[in-house]
Amino acid sequence: MTVRTCAAAAAILASAGCGASSTEPTSTDTKNLPPVNARATSMKAGFGTMERLAETAKREGQLNVIGLPREWVGFGEIIDTFADKYGLKVVELEPGASSRRELDAAAALKPDVFDLTMDVAVSGADRFAPYKVQGWQDVPDDVKEPSGAWYAAYGGYMSIGYDPRAVKPPASFADLVNPGYRVALDGDPLRSAAAFDGVMAASMRSGVPEPEQGVALFGKLKQAGRLTDPSRANTIVAWDHLNAARSAHGPETWKVTIPRDAPLGGYHVQAINEAAPHPAAARLWQEFLFSDEGQNLLQKGFARPARGEAMLMKGTLDTEQAAKLPKTPGPPVLMTIPQADAAKAYLKREWTKSVG
Incomplete structure (x- = not known):
């Protein structure tokens, strides 16, 4: 990774993110949908629709997160919203864990997903399950691993x-x-x-x-x-x-x-544990975080959403909240x-x- 002062890196701040916006599958014809694969590398490949992903995750019944203090970029509200929206229990493991601790504790605690600083994510990429969220194209290339092992959700x-x-x-x-x-x-x-x-x-x-x-x-x-x-x-x-x-x-x-x-500047990136005990719930969590709703909730916590620029272009960014972020030089x-x-x-x- 190199020092960046380009438009892609600027995504952290003004209202971050770049690239074309993504679309969700609209077909509900199950004949044209793929077999359900809870460990697929994309929603399209493993589920076909968000509804099927959500149904698969609900059958798993639970999501294990780690290193997410509830006061950090509004994760308390984000976790509660996700749990209520999809009817899943969210187990909050070691909220105060550092990025390095998240990986060190993974074998024992069995988290489904990680929230990491980029340097730790780079060093631990072989421990993640590649998955490209639907908003993949909106995330700047400089802050995502090409196969989908990890990708920035927010920065500051x-x-x-x-x-x-x-x-x-x-x-x-x-x-x-x-x-x-x-x-x-x-x-x-x-x-x-x-x-x-x-x-x-x-x-x-x-x-x-x-x-x-x-x-x-x-x-x-x-x-x-x-x-x-x-x-x-x-x-x-x-x-x-x-x-x-x-x-x-x-x-x-x-x-x-x-x-x-x-x-x-700095980013926090998301990754799915390769050994996630609830693989569909892990993928649903990523889709939620990178949805317009999830990105706006991160911004409500004063973070700068990675898809912010694309959302601004589509008119889905909460511009009132964006105006409350500290001015950048x-x-x-x-x-x-x-x-x-x-x-x-x-x-x-x-x-x-x-x-x-």
């Missing part, structure tokens, strides 16, 4: 959330070293992907991550006694959907900005996997020495 920008009553709007990450800012990351960057990406956003120079710059900035904050935890911070570096959700609850007490010089920059690996190695050597 790393952002700075701040209390406007306490500090001035920061124009850049460099402003955070100024007096008054009490700054928090979303976890420990040696363990949390979100915190690591926060350090990387602070490290961006002309679209290229320079991890030593990010470590140096947070080192200065630590030395000044102004690097703290979120409960005591007036400024939080986190994904924009988290800061935007907080702002929605108190717009006068919390604002969000995406610095112009550091438009670091332009197309996102995505780190390459080699860049991310090099940065992780640098932080492993230097973070504790410089920041603690």
